[in-house]
Amino acid sequence: MPTRMRTAEGALALIKEEDPGSAVTLRCIRRLINTGAVPHVAVGCKKLVNVDKLLGYFEGGTNNEN
Secondary structure, three states: OOOOEEOHHHHHHHHHHHOOOOOOOHHHHHHHHHHOOOOEEEEOOEEEEEHHHHHHHHOOOOOOOO
């Protein structure tokens, strides 16, 4: 499966698609990216996050998992 790199908005859309009742918010995802809790890649002025690692964070994993 290819890596799913998304903006915070895109990641939230995928989460809401899989679980419409999710309590995860855009502000929450942006805070995790900006504090370094979830790794990201800067592309121009955008920050892209690996959605699978973001979901792993919410499942109780660490950001160092491969």
